[in-house]
Structure formats: C-alpha cells, structure tokens
Amino acid sequence: MRFTRIGAIAALLAATVAPAAHATPADDTAAYLKRIEALDANGPRINAVIALNPDAMRQAKAAEGKAGPLAGKAILVKDNIETADPMPTTAGSLALANNVTGRDAPMIARLRKAGVVILGKTNLSEWANFRSTHSISGWSGVGGLTRNPHATDRSACGSSAGSGAAVAAGFAWAAIGTETDGSITCPASLNGVVGFKPTVGLVSRTHIVPISHSQDTAGPMAATVRDAALMLTAMAGSDPADAATKDADAHKADFAAGLDGASLKGVRIGVIRRKSRANPLLYDVYDKALADLTRAGAVLVDIDYTNNDAIDRDEFTVLLYELREDLNAYLAGLPGHPPVRSLADLIAFDKANAAAEMPWFGQELFEMAEKATDKAAYEKARENAQRLAGPEGIDRLLAENRVAFLVAPTTAPAWPIDFVNGGHYTSVGAGTLAAVAGYPHLTVPMGDVHGLPIGLSFIGAKWDDAHILQAGAVYERVRSATIAAPTFRRWEP
Template identity: 65%
Template sequence: MFRRAAKTVSAILLAATALGSSAVHAQDSVATYLARIKALDKAGPKINAVIALNPDAAKAEAAAKAVTGPLAGKVILVKDNVETADPMPTTAGSLLLKDNRAGRDAPFMLGLRAAGVVVLGKTNLSEWANMRSGQSSSGWSAVGGQTRNPHALDRSPCGSSSGSGAAIAAGMAWAAIGSETDGSITCPASLNGIVGFKPTVGMISRTHVVPISHSQDTVGPMTTSVRDAALMLTAMAGSDPADPATAEANAHKTDFAAGLAASSLKGVRLGVLRKAVGSNPKVIALFDKALADLKGAGAVLVDIDYIPPAEMGRDEYTVLLYELRTDLAAYLQSVPSSSFKDMPPARTLADAIAFNKAHPEELKWFGQDSFEEAEAMTDTAVYKKARENSLRLAGVDGIDKLLADNRVSFLIAPTAPPAWAIDLVTGDHGIDVGMGNLAAIAGYPHLTVPMGAVEGLPMGLSFMGTKWDDKRVLEAGAAYERARTVAVPKPSLKRWGE
C-alpha cells in the first residue's frame, strides 16, 4: 500500500515542509494520504501518529463514489480506542489489546460511513487514554511508541488524542476522531494547531469505545476548520439505546454546519477567564490579540475573576478512579476471547494491572499508579458524593452560574500552554494555562480554535457553553475563525528552534 515512486514521496515531503497540511487537502484521496504517511510518519521526521492502516481503505473509497454529500469520500483517521469493523485491532495503546479485533463499529461510526467517510487507519494515543499513571508522557503507548508534534518534533503533542492531533496537523487525513475525558481532544488540538471539538457528553454514543468514565467520556472531531468539525458532528451525533447518556441526543441533533458562514459575534457577550491565562507575557500578548479580534468582530468582552475550587478537581479524580474500575471491566467483558491470543482473557482492571507487571515493556517509562488507585477505589458512597459535588461545582455552580451572573453567552480562555518538551523519564511538564476542566467535568461543549503561536508553538482559543449548546459554540468559533488576524503557524517538521 506504500508503493510510491521515490520522486513522488520526496515531492510530498518538500511540499509538507513548505505548506503544512493545506498541501495535501487539495488532493483528498487515500493514495495521497498514504504517501504522506509514508513520507512523514514512517520516514522523514517520523511523527509516529498512525498506529495502524486499514487494508480496505481503497475499497471503501471506491464505494464512497456512490454517496453524495459534504462528507462523501472524505478520508479520516480514528483514535485507537474506538472500535471499527475494519480489519484493524483496537488497542488503546496497550499490548494487552494488541489482538483486539471485535469486528464491530462504534455506533457513531455507522453515521460517518453512511455519509461516505473513508476510514484510512487508527491513530496512536497516550496509552489507556492517559489514565494509567500521573507520571506519563503524553502521546506514548507500548504499541505505538512516542508521537511527536509536527510543529516541534521534540515537543509534546499532548494527550491522549495525540496521534489524531499530530496526524491532522501534518495533513495525513482530512479529519480525525479523538476522545476526551478531560482535555484529551482540546489539548492536542491546541498544541498541534488545529480545531478540536468536545461535544456535550451524551451527544455522541460511547458504545464500543474503550472507556475511562461514563460521566465524562465523549468522542469528537479534530479538523482543520470549524466547519469541518461541524460536518463531522452532524454525522456522528445521535441517540444509542446502549448508552443511556445519549437519550436526549436525537432531540438536539441538527445540521451543525448550517448557518456557520453567516454566524456573527456582533453584540455577543463573552466571559473572559483571566485567571486561565497564566503569567507568561508572550501567552498574555497572544491572548490579547485574540481578544482584540473578537472585539473587532463586535463581541462584548466581560472580564471574569474566577478560579475553580480545589475540591472540584479532587472529587473529579475520585470519580475517574471509581468509574475506570467499573467501566473498563464492562468493556473488557464485551471483548471476544479470541482477542486474547496466547493469554487468558482479561476481564477486569486487576487483570490489566497483572498483565503490565508481567510485561516490563509496558512499564519501561512510567508505572501504573493511577490503575492501582482505581482498583482500590471501591467505596460507592464516597464516589457518589464526589460525583454530585464535582458536577455541581463545574456545572450549575460553575459554567452555568458564571454565564448567568455575568450575562454572557460563552466563556473563553487560552486552551492550553505552548507545547512542552517530551520527557519520557519524568513525564509531562506543562505550565498552568486553560480552564477546560470546567467543561469536561460538567459534560458541556468545548471548542478550541487556533489563535496563533508563541515562539512557533501553536495555541488555541477555547469557547465553552452550557449543556446542549453545541451549535451556538460552533457558530461563535466559526465567527472568530473568520475574524482572526494572527497567522496560524504551519508545521516545521523540525525540532524546536532549528
């Protein structure tokens, strides 16, 4: 599938260096993307974003010619914690699941296929969606190794949808699927200089997605424009009887791309979360330019002096630990025994912990302290109290109260800091920028749109709204995207500073 003339591959590599992802999207085809993956992911800068390729992609592309609509023939990559019926395993980055071929589509994938989308392959991720250890390096998995940021190869792509973010930044597909529990769509989108949308929890089914938390997990699109994210969401959204959180999704499903081109910020009041900006003067200056663009587009900016209470994050962690133990066991029990070749079937978190202990390559760079904490988190009363409190603090007494008290439609802030250096020895070391945990814990929509760069390292601007306000959040982001005057950086495909 990688049989391309050397001259063609070299031309793609040169074009990629000069033009970024726009160099390939004009020729949106399986063959073009495969050549680009060969040139940039498996050779050249070795971004290491793609963990598996779909041998049936060309066949699917041919079938897509019979479909009409804006997604017909569009080539996507899927994060490798999402099951697809294609002949590829779903590993969550763990060697435990390296042969996990259940042969089934996550329900939202059926909507994408009906719209004519072509699945090219799976993307690398932070193993187990970055929930194995607090000392992990974002973008590393035992199956896929370390993903690199196309804007600075020695800098983090963030996690856990690291491969999806890096692949789209480098033009390896038209769009990608990511998943988020807290920051795992929005952070890699921000650090890789692309658009990422975390929808309202319950807008898209999570069935057949390797879980962390049914309270906070969701999948979402990662793209190069807000419109593309909206097109993807339209095909992905909908109720699923197997996922109770989606009971209201059909009532809120719409054409999310309709009207985006005419959306306006004129007179829209935006709550500016000043305490989420941090103290770096270059980050502050970039955010101020975004605010000037928003104001120039007619938005009314309202400063909000707010810091989330520490107990919100504390209780969120309790919830994630408890639900990881129960939700992962439920998923593993659904995996066919044939997926566990040469080993006893793993059916519980304890089985995953034992597997890691028996396979030192899993624990080479960091341990499994979070897994072990989750296995010990069995107090249901403590869990229920933590869930009630964290949800209240982030939702009713968090985003909802901030919107109402300040008479604003959305909250805005920088999404995440500039990319930090990859450090497999001691883990991630990002500075404290952003406040996306509010939307993550509350289960509310969160969109990040590129707003420029600090020293060549991309940063995104966050738009957060209340529950089921997905369409209006996308409209606000699209209006900012048109009003933005700061240049969006193109991937250097080099180490930072070179």
Template identity: 65%
Template sequence: MYRPSTLVLGILAAACPLSCPAAAQQTPEAYLQRIEAINDSGPAIHAVVAVAPPESLAIKGKGPLAGRAILVKDNIETRDMPTTAGSLALKDNATGRDAPLVSRLRGAGGVILGKTNLSEWANFRGEHSSSGWSAVGGQTKNPYALDRSPCGSSSGSGAAVAAGMAWAAIGTETDGSITCPASVMGLVGFKPTVGLVSRTHIVPISSSQDTAGPMAWTVADAALLLNAIAGSDPADPATADADRHKPDFTVGLGKVSLKAVRIGVLRRQVGNMPALTALFETALADMKRNGAQVVEIDFQPEARLGKAELAIMLHEFREGVNAYLAGTPATIPARDLAGLIAFNQAHAAGELRWYGQELFEKALAATDDAAYAVARADAQRLAGAEGIDALLRKYDVDILVAPTTSPAWPIDPVLGDNFVDVGAGSLAAVAGYPHLSVPMGTVEGLPVGISFMAGKWDDAKVLRIGAAYERSRSAKLTAPALRNWAQ
C-alpha cells in the same frame, strides 16, 4: 537534523496550501503515501498505528462526507482493525464491529483510513506519563516541533491531521484530550456535550465525562464531522436526548456575526506567560473589533473539584473497563482490571519502563459506592450549576473564553509531561459541557488555541461563535515545520 525531502514538502504543500488554515481534501491513496513518507519514515511522526485494508478504502456513496479520509483514535472500535488503546494487552483486540459513530461516518460517505496512536489507555494508567506515548505505537511527535509534546491522549489524531495524513480525525476526551492536542498542533478541536455522541464500543474511562469529537482544520469541517457522528444510541443511555439537540451544525457558520455577543473572559485562567497573554489580548481585540462585548470575570474553581473528579474517574474506570474487557475476544489475555495490572507487571519491559500504573491500582481499590456518589454530585455541581452555569448567568454572557493551554513543552519520557496552569477546560470536562478550541496564533512558532465554552446542549452556539472568531482572527497561522523546535 531531519530535513524534509522534496516529496514530503510537496505532500505538505498539497495538504496545507495556505499555511494550513484548511486542509485540501485528497484521495485516500494520496493520504496513504503521506503516511508512508512522514509517519513511518522521514520525521517518523508515529501518529498512525494501523491502516485499513484495501477493501475498506473504496469511496462509496455520495453523502456529506463522500470520499473524505478520516482517521479514528485507537480506542474506538472498527470492524476491520484491532482496537488496542495503545496497550500490548489489547494488541489483538479485533472485535469485528464498528462503534456506532464509525458506522455513522461510513454511512455519511466517509472513508475510515486507519487508527491513530494515543497516550496509552487514554492517559489513565499511571503518573508522570508522556503524552502521545503507548507501548503499541511509541511516541507521537508534534509536527510543528518534533521534540515537543503533542499533548493529550488524542495526540495521534491531532498530529496526523496537522501533518496532512488525513482530512480530519476523531479523538476522545475525558478532560483535555481533544482540546489540548488541537491547541498545541494548530487545529480546531471540539468536545461536544456528553451524550451528543455515542460512546458504545469505545474503550472507557468515565461514563460521566467521556465523549468522542472531531479534530479538523476549520470550525466548518469540525461541524460537518459532528453532523455525521451525533445522535441517539439505544445502547448508550446518556444519548437519549441527543436527537433533540442535533441541528445541522454547519448552518450559518460562514455568516454568523459577533455583533452584541457577550464574551466572558476567565481572567485568572489566562496564566502569566507574557507572549501568550499578548496573543490572547489580540484575540479579544479581534472579537471586539467585530462587535463583541468583552466582560471580565474573576473566578477560581474550588480546589476540591479536582479531587472529586479523580475519585469519579477511578470508580467509573474500574467499572467501565471491567465491562469492556468482558466483551472482548476470549483470546485477550486480560479479562478485567486486575488482569491488566498483572499483564503489565509480566510485561514490564515493554509497558512500565517509562512510568507506572498507579492509577490502575487506585482504581482497583475504588469500590466505595457512597463516596463515589458524593464526589460525583459535588463535582457536577461545582463545575456545572455553580461553575459554568452560574458564570454565564451572573455576568450575562453568551460564552466563556480563555487560552486553551500553554505552548507545547519538550517531550520527556523520564519525567513526564510539564503542564502549565493555563486554561479552564476542566470545568467543561467535569460538567459534560461543550468546549471548542480554535487556533489563536503561535508563540515562538508553537501553536496555541483559544477556548470557547458554554452550557449543556449549547454545542451549536459554541461552534457559531468559534467560527465567527475564526473569521475575525488577525494573527497569522504557520505550517508544521517537521523539525525540532530548537533547530
């Protein structure tokens, strides 16, 4: 069994002074030492796949993020590091450009420390994958239990922050890829309204659902990051209205009250795990004690929503990845989706040992524009107008809540992930609405989060209510153990 050295324990103590309710801000150099101690050796978290060159690590300016070290997921372009999406086909994808959200981070004084591992192609390549695995970065581990899943494709961003390797990180989500890793690794994760943050120069899956978002220790830190990255981008039409929906997301977070806030509980999405249900009931009691009104909601999404969502993603991935690859350096060996499939077949030992590329193959055949249009209209109606919007209106509630997901399951590269039917995040993902996961406590030492969801452009409201819950929370949080759960 790996036992953390005195150096590593000291590093974690500095990053998590009070069982990690908030990460202490450190210098970029201190974070690099942590990465060397626990990412590349020791417990070998495998959360960070690249570190920025020294000239990029200088602290410049006095903006709101001045000197704060931030990691970004390795499907987001930075001018000084390759952007691989975890694929060997893109290992030399050095475009020399910053995604607009990265430019905004630098402009706010943030230091881009490096790139984080991810589920390869943001977990949209094949069936039975293991969250956090990529051919480039290997298997990311959950710092709370090294043998348990880090969940979701932004697993490296979550694991790096949880293990004290950065002040905060940027992940991306199509459906669950920010909120799930945040939940199982004791972090705040926020998926904004689609269109609040630019997607330009980010390797795509779905133009309908993709967004980047912050992962941090507190709601306030997530809001501070969102301030920096939100805003309109002429190259991304979905962001045309972003500037009109961009207040200072940090204002009032420390004082907002739950008094008279109506909380809609998605009861069918709580699941049937007694320990998780008990923790969720404690969270509801905490909110009621602080003035909230809890309203029970009996709702089950229609089964065809999931089928429509997959049809949308297959069609949009083919179009999006073809366009992205066409703009990569000429030396990249795959120029379109068909080329990626051929590349993986030619490099099967490194790429296809654990799982295949069934989703790539289905996306290549997803060329029926009329069927796509029907699926997109159905999905957005079922998740939005007849889903979240209808529930908020019918039950006269301000917010919808449920557990985010189950505790982390064992990592299994042979059989893949073991997702449990808990949570309702797909509603917010398909509708493109904001979704916040806040730590709720632990089950057998494994973190779990509570989700807060509302309507389009309700990002500030979701953050405010999440921050109010965060202050009211009575459950104790724990620090990462850096050992296997079973030990």
C-alpha cells in the same frame, strides 16, 4: 532517518503534497497514504498513525459518485474506538494488540453511512492517559511516541495525540479523538488544529474503551470549524445502549448550517483571565484574539475565575471509581479471547510485560482504581464535582455576568518531551469545568508563541454545541494572527 535540515524537509514535503481539491476519493486516499509513509513512518517520523486500514482504498473507490459533504472524506480514528475494519482496537496497550472486534462503534457506523473512508487508527496516550501520574503524553506500548509536527522534540499532548498531530501534518481530512478531561482540546491546541468536545451524551460511547461514563465523549478534530461541524453532524445521535444519549436526537442538528451567517455583533462574551505560570507571551496572543472578537462586534466582559480545588479532588475520586467499573464491563464484554478481562488482569499483564509496557512510567492510577470501591464516597464526589462545575460553575458564570459563553486560552505552548519526569501540562483555561460538567468546549487556533501553536477556547452551556461552533467559526473568519505551518523538525530558537 531523521530530517533536521529545513532544505531536506522542504524537498520531502514537496514530494508529498496534500490531496488536490477536486481529486477523486481514491486519489485523496492514495495521497494521504503516501504522505503518511513519507512523514509518519519515515522522514521526521511523527508516529501519529498506529495502524493503516487495508480496506481503505476499496472504501475510497466505493465512495466515488456518492453525494453528501462527507462522501469520500478520509478520516483517522483514535485507537480506543472500535471499527469493523480489519484493525485491532488497542487503547495503545499490548494487552489488546490482537483485539479485532469486527464491530463499529455506533458513532463510526453513522460516519460510515455518511460516506467517510476509514483510513486507519491514530496513536494515543496509552489507556487515554489514565494509567500513571508520570505518563508521557502521546506514548503507548503499541505505538511508541507521537511527536508534534510543529516541533518534533515537543509534546503533542494527549491523550488524542495521534489525532491532533495527524490532522496538523495533513495525514487525513479530519480525525476523531476522545476526551475525559482535556484529551481533545489539549492536543488540538498544541498541534494547531480545531478540536471539539461536545456535550456529554450528544455522541454515543458504545464500543469505545472507557475511563468514565460521567465525562467520556468522542469528538472531531479537523483543520477548520466547518469540517469539525460536518463531522459532528454525522456523529451525533441517540444510542439505546448508551443511556447518556437519550436526549441526543432532540439536540442533534446540521451543525454546519448556521456557520456562514453567524455573527457576534452585540454578543456578550465572558473573558477568563486566569493567573498561571504560563509564558506571558501566551497572553499577548490572547489579547490579540480578544481584539479580533471586539472587531467582530462582541462585547467582552472580564470574569474573575479561580480554579476550585474541590472539583479536581472530587473529579479524581470519580475517575478512579468509574475506571474500574466501566473498564471491567468493557473488557468482560469483548468478543474473542483477549488475555485480559478486568482491570486486575491488566495490572498483572503490565507487571508481566514491564519491559515493554512500563519502561518509562508505572501504573499507579490503575492500582489506585482497583482499590476504589467506596460507592458512597464516589456518589458524593460525583454529585459535588458536577454541581460545582455545572450549575455553580459554568452556569453561574454565564448567568451572573449575562454572557453567552466563555473564552480563555486553551493551554500553554507545547513543552519539551521528557521521558524522565513525564508531562509538564500547564492549565491556563477552564477546560476542567467543561469536562466535569459535561458541557461543550471548542478550541480554535489563535496564534503561536515562537512557532508553537496556541488555541482559543469557547465554552458554553449544556447542549449549546451549535452556538459554540458558530462563535468559533466567526472568530476563525476574523482572526488576524497567521497560523504557523508545521516545520517537521526540532524546535530551535
């Protein structure tokens, strides 16, 4: 059943309100489950949740009376992250439809210790959107297509489409996404929620289906910067099984502690005004956000930034090589008897199940990655991309302009879903710089274009996660724009 009339949707929403502020964890969890049933599985069919945890209510009842800011908070987890609950971790692929590992990713174990309730798993762009150059954001063989609750005929972006849409739709208190390049920040922006990609190495990647050990990270997606900071506080920390996190314990903190007293008075901010084909109305919203930052006391410094094609070229070489290496290692180490143990097995599986796995787009990136075996070319590309994005990119822009961090629009408004031609992502900010360098990137809702949300990006130096969150929290307090609520219907002029 599809709801397109405003009156019908209003009636449905009235019957499925979000949890009350002082409800018990069990009440909250039950309310979220009811809302998911009404709006995700039925009604407008947002399709953000790929699996519900049958143990969620037991966890919620066990959390009653526990102390701590996360105790009893119900969250959803992107379905490329393992949890010990009786749910498979599929990465959206039918090849892993029965991949119940019985183990928590260390990051999930930290959240569980803090008292969160694992409500379920969210849909995603299959294999985190690195299977085809013509992929459809938010589509997977297991979960189908996730829709944007602000406009159900427009993209929720990806690959963390389900996590972004679920938070926007009120299906959970918060969610976890993962990013290699744009997979947290883009869906957060298009769905009108907060998304934070931390410094690579602050959060463990163990037991997360990989693309690239150079760029992969998990991060929180939430309704507010404070909620995201609370999540990150629990998620962060060193993991002996993930060498990239060796310095995480030295940089983890209570990331929510400094938010209330944070100030931008006298802080120099680098403003990226990058030319693009994006809707000019986006820049009108951006100008209002910059005016808000000025009223908060910030000193704005215009920065001339042009995308470096060499970064994109070398990043692609890195992702192809590391996908084959990292995914082969992950699949080979899975417990049980999965039908695939390597990228080559996956390619064969997709061909054998093409009607279900490749009805709209192929797997040319998988096939390219399988042939990406030139280690010397990979190492040269990795060094060059990280140098251009980090020391000669973000670090240089910060130093030469004497600014604390950079701001830019996160991306363009949501584009129409196109099953024929695939996604129509338009890059307008500097997210790729942060992704390739492994530096922190926060997006906070800054307004909308005709009801379609747009995020404001805050990008900083490596390990400067706390200050980036503080800047975002200040902007959130002074923001003058009204943030549009989801309509749960098709976009109409």
